Amino acid sequence: MSDTTHNPGAAKAAPGPIVAGGLMFAVGALLFAQALALAGERGYAPSGPALAPVIVTGLWVLVSLGYLAESIKSRAVPAEGGGSWRMPLLLLAALIVYALVLKYTVTGYVLATAAFVLATARLLSTRPVREVIFRDLLVAAGLSVGIYLVFTRLLGIVLPAGVLPL
């Protein structure tokens, strides 16, 4: 996912769309091969299960080629001001850790969510910690406890309680 973007100085040549198009074509080709394999087993009967996969992945391959051609043709156009990719990666890491902690540890919903809120708010914030820490703590505690109580008590949705005696 990051191949398209690790190169901020490349705005002039705008290779992003070309790389993206190439990747899409590669993925499409793999999926098309898989669809063809399925069709090999089950046949191409219009009422069978293999026709739609062959058509859709075939379309994928064609369209990605079209997109690739389009982006090669228009490569003179400068790319839009590319952003920084550090922040989305960090956010994504935080999200994955959050989900795994929720599922595979005994931390529980409230503690995991509060920690996630604090960490993410800090990541996205541009102000010094001491200016916002009180506000962030308040929101982290309020949000996590509030959601937990509303969902488990009022709506009957099970969320992991964890180590807290809730």
Add this chain to the structure above:
Amino acid sequence: MNSLSNLLDGFVSVLSVQNLLYAAIGVTIGTLVGVLPGIGPALTIALLLPVSLQLDDPTGTLIMFAGIYYGAMYGGSTTSILLNTPGESASVATSIEGYQMARHGRARAALATAAIGSFVAATISTVLLAFVAEPIATLAITFRASDYFALAVLAMVTVTAMVGASLARGLMSLTFGLFLGLVGIDSLTGQARFTFGVPELLDGVDVVTVIVGLFAIGETLYIASRLKDLPAKVAPLEPAKGGFAWLTRQDWARSWPAWLRGTLFGFPFGALPSGGAEIPTFLSYTVEKRRSKHQDEWGKGAIEGVAGPEAANNASFSGVLVPLLTLGIPTSATAAVMLAAFSYFNISPGPQLFEKSTDLVWALIASLFVGNVMLLALNLPLIRVWVKVLQIPRPLLYTGILVFATLGVYAVSGSVVDVLIAYAIGVLAMFMRRFDFPIAPVILGLILGPMMETQFRRALLLSDGDMSVFVTRPLTVTLLGLAVVALALPHLPKVWARLRGGSAQRLSFAEDD
């Protein structure tokens, strides 16, 4: 006049305390969420699905959802006018002149013409919906599998052809959605397709997972990649001056024809499978700009440029409900989510809906009138509250979105694999935004693809495998022909402009929320 008496029954049912409460909750949440930059009606409904499943009251829940949809549109206009960050892309046209009005000290007039215009448009178009829906449903009872197949093709082609500036990108998004729709066990033969050995994928990819990934996760990651470019200045709200509802006599005179024209654009474009509100809002903007006697004001805050698109935006929602309720065909991302909401309650929209669930349908339609009155009351006097919402610190806002997104997927599926799938789709959606791929076709492909495949195969089963069913039935042929016409439609504004001797202005449409 059957519709009329049914509608009256609907009002009786909506005006119960409980349903009024649902409508009130819906419009309030809708406005609240619509005001937040980056969250549109589709995502709001997707996030609230797990909650609504516990309510066990289909009528109330759908009334709430309709309120959320309308509320999100009112809220979206507030954001576009005061912050120039359209909460959803149907508000993009509004933001062009609206933000300029706010910058020139006319924020209240812009907000008022948007709110009142929305109200007028929604009321007129809901009346149209009430009288158009039942005849269409009656007609649709005669539809066969091959017709539904053609209809799904038509919906898909039109949406894709008209969304976004590039056909290749639109088709790519659609193909991705179609592919997601294939994942899982084939309903007719039990064959597993594209499950890659992951047992959680056997049930397919849930709509909620996809929507949360595309909109909530994708949008937040995308915004995080360009935090520095974000405009954070909220235009100040000037002190209230004279005029009825903040509009001077001249404002009224200039607004009302734009409202009516906007409604005329919005309703049919919403009702046709054309992807919701983007086309009519931009058409309305272009038309108002051409007709205006105040050309010098355009670009500096012309009130018609707010009044028309806002009216078109709201009118299109009632339009979108026509194919959704009568045929079960969603034509915008939000309609697709509403369809998912219906299916969670085991209600399948379509011609039978008007026979089997008469009360529900008419209560829903009546609730649109009630919700709009509430929204008018909610938006103008309480505008200061919504301005406060706009000022929520960004780090906390986006953190909150991520928490609710994770919670939404987890609560529906109870599975961490689904949460991770939503994250993965979010990463893809971030790149889609980066490279300017439209988002709505993904959802429509996901919903319409399986529908299309099932109807196609059912039609063949009924005809003993004879492919000619698709070319011998007049209705099927007509619908497939319309799909071809729809491919040419996006080029009409250019042709039209040339015929009128104006400059050829290319319309480019934003995606649905």
